[in-house]
Amino acid sequence: MINDSFLVDSKKVAKQASGLGEFMLMKCDSGNLLITGQFVLSVSDDQFFSIRCKLEVPKLETWYLQTKEGLVKSEREPGILEWERRYNEWFNEANSNKMLTNTRIELSGCYLYTDGFTYIAIKQERLDMLQYTENLTLSGRMVVIDGVHVLAPMSDTVWKNNNWLCKLPGMNEDREMEDEK
Incomplete structure (x- = not known):
């Protein structure tokens, strides 16, 4: 489900994601997700495109590291299904x-x-x-x-x-x- 209601500031999101080091952008049944070790954001199609451009992500469903030399593909396995499952569990367990x-x-x-x-x-x-x-x-x-x-x-x-x-x-x-x- 695409989140078109609760928007984000794409510029600030990109800055936070690149500052954390490792991040991944993915599209799944749960929506357009930006995943880091500190947050998972669900964004609209337009914001997804904007964030992808700002981070200069060449390929979805791949972990990247932001280094001084630029964006580098991480050795980490994507684990797409695991991340989507975890994302949905957080909402199901919200009290x-x-x-x-x-x-x-x-x-x-x-x-x-x-x-x-x-x-x-x-x-x-x-x-x-x-x-x-x-x-x-x-x-x-x-x-x-x-x-x-x-x-x-x-x-x-x-x-x-x-x-x-x-x-x-x-x-x-x-x-x-x-x-x-």
């Missing part, structure tokens, strides 16, 4: 009871969100590349945005090392420490 609310706190280049039990930090520049609503939900360790984009949150150390953040009523520090082991 509507775990809606994220913007705390309006900016911290170490991140926006801080909460589900009422814990904080979730998302890089500002990742959210800034999206034209999104405030419809953010947790799906395991990932954040689903508007039901079409998936972002990885930042490490919890971004917010845990700040004494001025209050402990939320539902936070269980013993459980969180066990999860980190």
Whole structure:
């Protein structure tokens, strides 16, 4: 299904993807996807073409690395079916009871969100590349945005090392420490 509703800023997306190093563009039943280690974006046909041109991707369904010398094909296997399956699982596992609310706190280049039990930090520049609503939900360790984009949150150390953040009523520090082991 092609996402024509929740658009992205193609220039910012290309900058983020090339800055992360390895990325892949693919077309599948789930839509036009840009895949990196930090996010998966579903984009319209026009945006897909624009991003492909900005990244100078010669072939779809191939991993590329951005180097100082230019774009280089990665040795990594595409794993197209696995990535599409993983992408769809994130949406199927998104928990509507775990809606994220913007705390309006900016911290170490991140926006801080909460589900009422814990904080979730998302890089500002990742959210800034999206034209999104405030419809953010947790799906395991990932954040689903508007039901079409998936972002990885930042490490919890971004917010845990700040004494001025209050402990939320539902936070269980013993459980969180066990999860980190």
